[in-house]
Amino acid sequence: MTAELVRGQNHPLSQVRLEVRVSAGRPVVAGATLSDEQGRIRGVEWVAHPGAPTLSGLEVSKQAAADHRLAFDLDALPGTVHRVSVLLALPTGVGPVRFGAVAAPFVAVTGLDGSEVASYTITGLDTESAVVALELYRRQGAWKVRAVGQGYVGGLAELLTDQGLPEARRLADSINEAVAQGLARSVSAPPPRTPDADRSRQAAASAPGPDQPYAGPQGASGTVPPLQPPSSSPYDTPGGQGATVPQPGYQGGGTAQTDPSAVPQPSAAATGPVDYSHPGRQTSAPPPPPPTAPPAPPGQPARPVAGDATGWSMEERLYNQVWGMFEDLARTTAAYRSAVDFADSRMEQELDKALSDPRSRIGQGDAAREAAQAKHADLVDQARAALDRDLAQLTAEADVVEPALPAAYARWDNPVWHGYRVPMEIPMAVRLGDLHLPESEELSIPMLVRLPLERGLWIDSGRATLEDSLADSDELRRLAMDTAVANAARLLAVYPAGEFTVHVIDPAGSAASSLAPLVRSGVLDGPPAAGATGVADVLARLTQRVDLVQMAVRGGAADSLPPGLDTAEQLLIVNDFPHGFDDRAVTQLRYLADEGPAVGVHLMLVADREDAAGYGPLLDPLWRALLRLTPVPDDHLADPWVGHAWTYEPALVPPGSQVLQQVLSQVAAARRPWNR
Numbered sequence: 001m002t003a004e005l006v007r008g009q010n011h012p013l014s015q016v017r018l019e020v021r022v023s024a025g026r027p028v029v030a031g032a033t034l035s036d037e038q039g040r041i042r043g044v045e046w047v048a049h050p051g052a053p054t055l056s057g058l059e060v061s062k063q064a065a066a067d068h069r070l071a072f073d074l075d076a077l078p079g080t081v082h083r084v085s086v087l088l089a090l091p092t093g094v095g096p097v098r099f100g101a102v103a104a105p106f107v108a109v110t111g112l113d114g115s116e117v118a119s120y121t122i123t124g125l126d127t128e129s130a131v132v133a134l135e136l137y138r139r140q141g142a143w144k145v146r147a148v149g150q151g152y153v154g155g156l157a158e159l160l161t162d163q164g165l166p167e168a169r170r171l172a173d174s175i176n177e178a179v180a181q182g183l184a185r186s187v188s189a190p191p192p193r194t195p196d197a198d199r200s201r202q203a204a205a206s207a208p209g210p211d212q213p214y215a216g217p218q219g220a221s222g223t224v225p226p227l228q229p230p231s232s233s234p235y236d237t238p239g240g241q242g243a244t245v246p247q248p249g250y251q252g253g254g255t256a257q258t259d260p261s262a263v264p265q266p267s268a269a270a271t272g273p274v275d276y277s278h279p280g281r282q283t284s285a286p287p288p289p290p291p292t293a294p295p296a297p298p299g300q301p302a303r304p305v306a307g308d309a310t311g312w313s314m315e316e317r318l319y320n321q322v323w324g325m326f327e328d329l330a331r332t333t334a335a336y337r338s339a340v341d342f343a344d345s346r347m348e349q350e351l352d353k354a355l356s357d358p359r360s361r362i363g364q365g366d367a368a369r370e371a372a373q374a375k376h377a378d379l380v381d382q383a384r385a386a387l388d389r390d391l392a393q394l395t396a397e398a399d400v401v402e403p404a405l406p407a408a409y410a411r412w413d414n415p416v417w418h419g420y421r422v423p424m425e426i427p428m429a430v431r432l433g434d435l436h437l438p439e440s441e442e443l444s445i446p447m448l449v450r451l452p453l454e455r456g457l458w459i460d461s462g463r464a465t466l467e468d469s470l471a472d473s474d475e476l477r478r479l480a481m482d483t484a485v486a487n488a489a490r491l492l493a494v495y496p497a498g499e500f501t502v503h504v505i506d507p508a509g510s511a512a513s514s515l516a517p518l519v520r521s522g523v524l525d526g527p528p529a530a531g532a533t534g535v536a537d538v539l540a541r542l543t544q545r546v547d548l549v550q551m552a553v554r555g556g557a558a559d560s561l562p563p564g565l566d567t568a569e570q571l572l573i574v575n576d577f578p579h580g581f582d583d584r585a586v587t588q589l590r591y592l593a594d595e596g597p598a599v600g601v602h603l604m605l606v607a608d609r610e611d612a613a614g615y616g617p618l619l620d621p622l623w624r625a626l627l628r629l630t631p632v633p634d635d636h637l638a639d640p641w642v643g644h645a646w647t648y649e650p651a652l653v654p655p656g657s658q659v660l661q662q663v664l665s666q667v668a669a670a671r672r673p674w675n676r
Contacts, residue, residue, distance in 0.1 A: 002116040005147035011118045013136070013143040016075045017345065018117070019110045020086050020134065022068040025103040026096065027640060029089040029179050030061050030068040033163055034081045040164035044171050047160070051178030058084070063182030064091045067641045069334065072136065073345070074143050083137040085163070089130040089156050092176045099125035099151065107133045109145050112342045120147040129155040180624050182638065304397035306404035315406055319428050319448060322401065322409070325394055326435070326445045327641060332390040333437050334642040339383035347376040387439065395443050408494040409446060412486070412653045420493065420663055422670040426451055427494050432487060432629065435637065435646040447648065452569055456593055456603030458626035459484045462610050479631035480606050481514035483650045484573055486660070488604065490651070491571060492523055493663045497670035501568045503538050504528040507580030521664035523671065535581065539588040542572060542601055546592065549599040570601045577607040578615060586618065593625040
């Protein structure tokens with residue numbers, strides 16, 4: 001039975017190989033510190049964190065995530081270690097800055113089989129940004145767990161200083177740096193799925209998630225989405241959930257007496273029950289039920305059906321279903337890897353135990369080794385069988401989901417593009433490629449990114465890390481620009497006519513061949529900007545647009561924008577960055593990367609990170625603000641649950657296909673009457 005701990009309570013541990021599982025609802029940093037009998041950390045080598053995730057007997061996650069699995073082998077810890085502290089912290093510079101603004105984190109100590117030993121919900125936090133969640137401590141030769149919940153307003157630096165680490169500030173800075181780099185590589189988690197009964201049906205497919213900027217009514221042409229005035233409803237107060245709604249007659253600050261004559265009285269004509277419905281909340285019939293699979297034969301899994309997830313429309317159901325497949329594959333692979341690690345550790349322990357006795361080393365060593373290896377093979381086979389079963393089910397689901405995807409979610413070789421028409425609404429998301437894991441190379445999950453884009457894209461034109469990748473740098477640069485053009489064309493294709501504008505900066509004119517489909521079709525805002533003058537002109541116009549829209553939003557004066565301002569979403573493609581860019585241009589790009597997405601201006605850089613290293617730390621904030629994609633398969637993207645290194649494959653147009661030209665020609669034809 002699981003022991004549900006409260007703050008300060010302890011519980012004995014009957015196992016030495018454990019996992020601590022963390023569920024926080026939002027990405028948090030998880031780490032652990034080792035300390036001696038006096039509770040002091042002897043050095044930075046006694047701290048496990050995303051920059052150094054592995055210590056003897058201990059492993060933590062490599063990045064910030066909403067869910068963590070921390071592995072412990074208490075017998076493998078150094079003998080001088082008497083306490084292990086599990087710590088959580090909010091990432092700096094991203095999202096909330098205090099635990100009081102997020103859901104209470106939940107931590108559980110489990111065995112390797114997943115059975116819970118003890119759990120603890122960390123409540124009572126407010127302004128703290130770091131917290132010691134649990135302690136695993138040694139007492140009279142046995143291990144126990146204690147619920148701590150000690151928070152620190154000063155973050156990791158204050159926490160580590162309190163545990164006696166002299167280099168606390170420097171180590172905290174390095175941890176935050178490692179977390180920032182991990183967030184730049186990560187795939188954003190999907191927005192939480194809201195129960196159908198609590199959702200109001202919108203004109204478009206779905207409302208944006210909590211991590212997406214407000215985009216206004218999607219599909220509303222001729223308006224700047226972020227300029228919608230804020231609602232005056234008392235339910236939309238900054239206090240969020242639990243905010244108090246002022247009642248008539250109550251003035252606050254004591255028991256003020258109210259004149260009954262001053263309170264508006266209902267008219268005589270107002271008869272019948274009071275309508276308690278929210279005046280700003282739309283009402284509609286519940287969504288139709290999702291399709292159901294036909295009954296499966298006894299003993300067989302249910303046959304998958306496309307669109308059987310929750311949602312108001314088929315588009316939203318497919319979006320949720322794809323994300324569900326992504327999460328299922330992440331978790332089943334994590335279970336397989338954990339089982340293999342357990343089998344490896346068990347075999348090592350059995351061999352060590354058998355060979356530690358001198359009497360067993362003579363004549364019995366081979367037999368013990370064979371027995372341990374047989375048990376290891378049996379455990380691995382069982383884990384692989386479970387993985388193969390799950391992979392078969394996910395593959396069958398992918399086979400029915402892929403053909404049913406709309407154009408925004410589909411690959412370029414999907415037949416849905418043959419019947420393409422310029423849409424009237426902005427879709428929920430767009431496909432930027434595919435993701436797969438080493439254990440399931442035959443199964444790819446679409447990489448869907450919510451619209452409007454929350455952050456820009458960085459297409460890496462540098463040398464790939466895979467041994468079988470193309471080695472020619474010129475070919476990689478061409479492929480990177482082809483990837484950028486394919487993604488830009490997809491964005492143009494999924495937006496309504498006149499609601500998406502693309503600008504291109506090509507300082508040296510080296511991307512003319514890759515840009516030819518965009519130039520020939522006439523979908524660009526103007527010819528690619530070249531030279532210092534062209535670069536400065538484009539950056540100045542987009543920077544001015546961000547300034548104007550921000551001032552209008554802050555001043556609540558959307559009508560004061562210049563009449564000729566392009567209210568469409570803006571995408572700037574920059575080739576061969578940072579060559580040909582001076583300090584002013586770099587500063588403007590950093591400004592667009594930070595402030596642009598909130599007001600509809602997005603970046604897509606085609607650059608080699610290694611070439612830019614010579615510019616020093618000036619460009620580091622810019623790289624971190626962008627999502628890195630590659631023109632060739634590369635295992636660099638991490639999921640928000642267990643931190644797998646997913647292999648990303650770009651969404652390129654098949655060789656010899658004319659689908660890109662056909663789609664762009666329709667987009668250009670639809671834009672002509674719009675631009676008159």
